[in-house]
Amino acid sequence: LGPKGDHLEGMDCAKGHSILMHYYPPCPQPHLTLGTNRHSDPGFLTLLLQDHIVVNIGDMLQLISNNQFKSVEHRVVASQKGPRVSVACFFTLDNYPSARMYGPIKELLSEDNPPLYRDTTLQDFNAHYYSKGLDGHSSLKHFILQQ
Ligand SMILES: O=C(O)CCC(=O)C(=O)O
């Protein structure tokens, strides 16, 4: 990313984890529904264990990296086959309420790379993410700085 290796740790990005276990039963009419709607994850990083491990970049890593890393959109399609089980480990601060402000990392910014997002707390970011719901639009839009 540029700054030294422990920079993200110093920003408490790895301090909190929450783990979600998903059980998707077989769905008799998968064309009528979805397993999980299209979304990107709100935190910094997600480790997702399904038949293999997937690493998903979250919205907050996109915000603090000033778009150097892009959060990845994904969804779960319902299936007649199954059941399907997955375990997601989110690197986030949901369980460590913190007043810390997060914005594009200063060391990454320059005249050619001005900040794209305003600073926010994790609480404010998550409040917006969860009140908006998984409507297929990125929560990051709400935090874009008007040029
Ligand atoms: O179950 C899955 O494969 C993905 C679940 C997911 O996207 C999430 O929990 O954010």
Ligand SMILES: [Fe+2]
């Ligand atoms: Fe997800």
